[in-house]
Amino acid sequence: xxxxxxxxxxxxxxxxxxxxxxxxxxxxxxxxxxxxxxxxxxxxxxxxxxxxxxxxxxxxxxxxxxxxxxxxxxxxxxxxxxxxxxxxxxxxxxxxxxxxxxxxxxxx
Numbered sequence: 001x002x003x004x005x006x007x008x009x010x011x012x013x014x015x016x017x018x019x020x021x022x023x024x025x026x027x028x029x030x031x032x033x034x035x036x037x038x039x040x041x042x043x044x045x046x047x048x049x050x051x052x053x054x055x056x057x058x059x060x061x062x063x064x065x066x067x068x069x070x071x072x073x074x075x076x077x078x079x080x081x082x083x084x085x086x087x088x089x090x091x092x093x094x095x096x097x098x099x100x101x102x103x104x105x106x107x108x
Contacts, residue, residue: 008047008062008100009093011075015086017057032057033106035080040104043067050107059107062099 017032036049036059045063052058061071076088 004064004066006063006096006099007065007068007094008060008096009068009072010058010060010091011072012052012056012058012089012091013075013079013085014056014088015079016082016084017055017079030082031080032083035083036075037104037106039074040071043071045071046099046101046104048101048105048107060101061104062096062101065095 013032017030033049033051036057040047040049040061040063043063045061045067047059047061047063049057049059061068063071072088072090076085079085
């Protein structure tokens with residue numbers, strides 16, 4: 001990533017982004033975390049994603065600034081196929097000199 005401007009942001013996504021009791025009973029899911037990881041990796045981004053007790057999904061993303069713009073748009077408008085995004089909140093947006101993470105992980 002030499003020469004590329006690196007940046008970072010934290011996010012929280014509200015809507016249908018976690019599995020419901022009905023989905024658990026029928027062995028289906030929303031797959032938001034899985035698809036967030038796939039999208040981040042396809043954009044060569046690092047960081048993490050996890051479910052919260054508030055029924056949201058949160059995380060941190062770092063990487064090339066131009067790829068972060070694409071990731072932010074995906075988080076705001078697309079998400080996983082079975083998700084519904086009502087609102088996306090972005091915080092701590094900043095330029096960084098080095099990446100804090102080596103890869104993108106799904107946390108428990």
